[in-house]
Amino acid sequence: MEIKIIYKNLCPNCGRNISSERLIKGLACEFCLPKETDELNSGFLSKIEERNKKLKDFEELFERVIKGKMWALQIFWVRRFLEGESFALIAPTGSGKTTIQIILSLYTAKYLKKRCLIILPTSLLVHEVSEKLKKFNEELDLNVQIASYHSLLSQKEKMKEIEKIDYSEIVVTTHLSVMKREEINRKIFDIAFIDDVDSFLKRSKAIRFVLRMLNLPEKIKNIAENIFENKINQKEGISEILKIKEGENINSQLIVSGATQKVKKTKSIAILNSIFGFSIGLKPEFGRNILDCFIYSENTMKEKILDLVKKIGSGFLIFIPMDKGSQFALELENFLLENGIKVKSFLKPDKKSFEDFKNGVIDGLIGMATAKSPLVRGIDLPERIRYAIFSGVPKFIVRIKVENFHPTRWLMLLNNIQPAIKDIYKKDYENLVTDLSKLKSLTKEQIEEVRNGLVENKTLKGILEFAKNVALKGIEFFKKIMEDEDVLKAIKESPTISLGLEKDEYIFLVSDYVAYLQASGRTSRLYVGGITKGLSIVIIDEQKAFNSLKKDLGYFEEIEWKDLNEIDIQKVIEEINEDRKKVKLATEGKLKIEETKIYLKTRLFIVESPTKVKTIARFFGKPSKKKYDGVDVYEVFGANSLLMITASKGHITDLSLNEGLFGIEVNETFIPYFKPIKRCLNCGNEMEEEETSCVCGNTKFYDSEIRIEILRKIASLVDEVIIGTDPDSEGEKIGFDLFLLLKPLNGNIKRVRFHEVTKREILKV
Ligand SMILES: [Zn+2]
Ligand SMILES: [Zn+2]
Structure with a gap:
């Protein structure tokens, strides 16, 4: 016998009692629906049905102009929008967020009778978006009035557009014009779409204008203005806004797209949060679908690399381990150029090389394998980057000397040698790790100050003096353990610790798994069709460093290392190319859901x-x-x-x-x-x-x-x-x-x- 349950006050439609029998069928209670086949005419569920009908209408418009189906993400945004939510659109490559915003504003103006404001970062974008708006408007026969204002217009055109603003249902303009033109910023809108929120947020003035232009309760606008003017305390003002919101509905919506690079808790963000109830997120890190391979070099490193890029082709990044130095990057660049490979070193951010690589003028870039390298941080070209080659295991040299004090690297070294530490040193080891962990956030300049303080034996202030003492403690600790023959033997025999000698002093080579994860991650990106396949090849120059890399990575990602000689490289190349084609189609808005395996x-x-x-x-x-x-x-x-x-x-x-x-x-x-x-x-x-x-x-x-x-x-x-x-x-x-x-x-x-x-x-x- 099935047990029947009654949930008190939990009918999703009316809030009366409801039985498990009704719930499991996805239905409302007997009061709302006397017969199961009846139709709802009021209540929460019926509102959702209504919303779904609107979504259907919207889908129809979408399919008529785009000639394809909406992605799940786009459907999700439209549902949220129809729900009346304000939110941030954070989207992977090719999810068509501009397209959705254009069709949403047309739909809203026409069928929901609301005025929309679209704010974009540049005049060129305003031009492009308004052209698209007009095209769709015509194709769909909607007759929506559209005005667009930007600096690329002639004086005469500007006048004409300004006149149109009064009766236009959609106005498209730039961040800057919103602040400068009274003819625009004196108008009231129901909905604002803000593109590139990161650059917008840098202008607190722009936010003040947008708040004024939105159809919000006057009381809220005044409080916001007073907070900006420092006339009232931010905390008090915000709690007042929240109180007003309890009694009054906010009917206007703010849709921002993009994420911020760094979230600073600014006044503007706090005010936006309190009115619209959402936080502007950080740029998300996307997934990974990479074939991680290793290979040994039977001839020289340079020849091996030449061999690989000849075989796999254009669209590569080459990463040089720190211990080889940037000099090696330049030598490799010359060697490859001499052998007919179009390549450029990328040791500093460089727009020309970036563009050349993007457009296929050159085949690849060479940079350093560290988390801070511009080749690791600044390159996001999912349709272009096909594979990465590591010219040796990503690693750095750690020297235990005052002038080489480096808290994070010393920590990584301590982690590396941990298995060789004898019990009698455990307590000192733990203490040193704890102290160094407190110094992780020191800046480059601060570390430099500490080093100078150590060399010149100066007294420093606060955390820097503490850091100085930690450095001395560290040096003493290493001296002690390296003089212990058991420890030294354990280190030498360990499969994961690489020890070297430099002018009679011990140095350590420590593998850098963070650099590896981030650098190889360039070859695989999330786009609307899924995650692109990438290939990463490590040419092993140091077996112990590679063992240690494998071990450290094991804690974070499930990586199955493959011997490059044992995989069907042609098949992998085909898969990679297939995905690049799809990303390209997706960024052009031409990829259809039916053409993807997963989405x-x-x-x-x-x-x-x-x-x-x-x-x-x-x-x-x-x-x-x-x-x-x-x-x-x-x-x-x-x-x-x-x-x-x-x-x-x-x-x-x-x-x-x-x-x-x-x-x-x-x-x-x-x-x-x-x-x-x-x-x-x-x-x-x-x-x-x-x-x-x-x-x-x-x-x-x-x-x-x-x-x-x-x-x-x-x-x-x-x-x-x-x-x-x-x-x-x-x-x-x-x-x-x-x-x-x-x-x-x-x-x-x-x-x-x-x-x-x-x-x-x-x-x-
Ligand atoms: Zn109580
Ligand atoms: Zn009910």
Whole structure:
């Protein structure tokens, strides 16, 4: 016998009681739908149906002009937009965010009767976007009035556009014109699309104008203005804005695209957060789909590289390990040029070489293999970069001398030699690691100061004096262990520690897994069709350093190293080329979903605790965060999807004591009643649904009903819901509740069980 359950006050449509029978069918309660086949005419579910109808209309417009289907990400953005949300569009290559914004503004102006403002960073972009707007407007026969203003227009054209602004439903312009032209910034709009939010945020004045131009309650505008003018305290002002928002709906929307390079907690960001409820995220780090290979060099390093680039062809990056020095990069450049390979060294950021490489004028670039190298940081060309060659294992030399003091490198060395440390040195070892860890954030200049202080035996101030003492302690520690014959023997025999001699002094070669991950990562990027395949080849120059690289990487990524001689290189090259073609099509907006094997989905991932949410989100780079009524939701790209990760925060329902016998109705069958959890925030007392104050007198409480509502709302936005509650009996109960309560909002719900919270485990499930 199936046990029937009643959920009190949890009908997704009306908030009355609902049975598990109705929920599992994805339906509303008997009150909303007396017969299962009836149609809803009001309530939450019917609103979602309405939204889905609008989405259908929108899809039709989209398909008529684009001649293809929308990507899952685009559908997700449109749903959020129709929901009235403000948000940041963070998108991988080729997901067509400009296209979506253009069609959205046309749709909104025409059918929702709202005025749109589109702000772009450059005049050229304004020109391009407005041309597209006009083209689509015509093709779809919408008759929407569009004005565009930018500096490339002639004086006469400018006048004409300015006149049009008054009655235009869409206005497109630049960041700068918004600030400069009163004819534009005196107007009021319902929706603002801001492109390239990073450069926009640098102009706090521009944000003030946009806030003034949006259709917001005057009270909020005044407070924001006063915060900017320093007339009121930021914290007080923001809490006032939040209070106003409780009583009044914000009808205007702000859609920004792009992410910031660095999140600074500026006034502007704090104000935007409070009004629109979203945080502007950091640039996400995307996934990895790389074939990691190694090969030994039977002739010289340079000849081996020549051999490889001749075989695999154009579109390569060559990384030189730090221990070989930049001189080697220049020598290699000459050698390859002499042999007819078009290549350029890239030791400093250099626009010309970048463009030449991008356009295929040259075949590859040569740079240093460090996390800070411009070739590692500044190059994002997924359609162009096909493979990476490491001219030796990425590594650096560590010298234990005052003039070579370097906290992070010393730490990496300590990590490297850890297996050789005898018990009697363990305590000193741990202390040194702890102290050096405190110095990780020292700048280059500060480290230089410490070195000088050491050489000249000067007293320094604060953290620098501390650093000086740590350096001395480090030198003493190494001297002590290297004089111990057991340790020295263990180091020499270790398969992962490479020790060398330089003028009678010991030096260490330490492999740099961070540099390897980031440098090889250039060959594989997330785009709308999935993650491109990349190839990375390490030419082994030092076996021990390679062993150590393999070991260190093992903690982060599941990498299966392959001998280059044992793989079918032609097949790999074909796969790589296939993906490059697709990326190119995607960036031109010509790639169709049907032509991809996998593509990005949108998923809601629910775990039990907020701490776990954070841990998981961080596996996939720096997440962006959005608050829904006090519930934190993290957004990341991972596992071929846009993941929205949030927590159930433990149980979401509990037996109701008001019904029958301890919440169980006993007639002919047993029917348990479950209710949302309401708990006093002061004393922790569990409260009944209808109680508005606790026995302790407190009126503030945690209510799982709010969380359920938010989970339902997000579930209605995504392709799939994944329930990842713990694999114990409590987790199963929470998962069961979630499944039933979310079913009416999303037909695709999966249960996953992971036993440890590691990236590997999560990608697996
Ligand atoms: Zn109902
Ligand atoms: Zn209480």
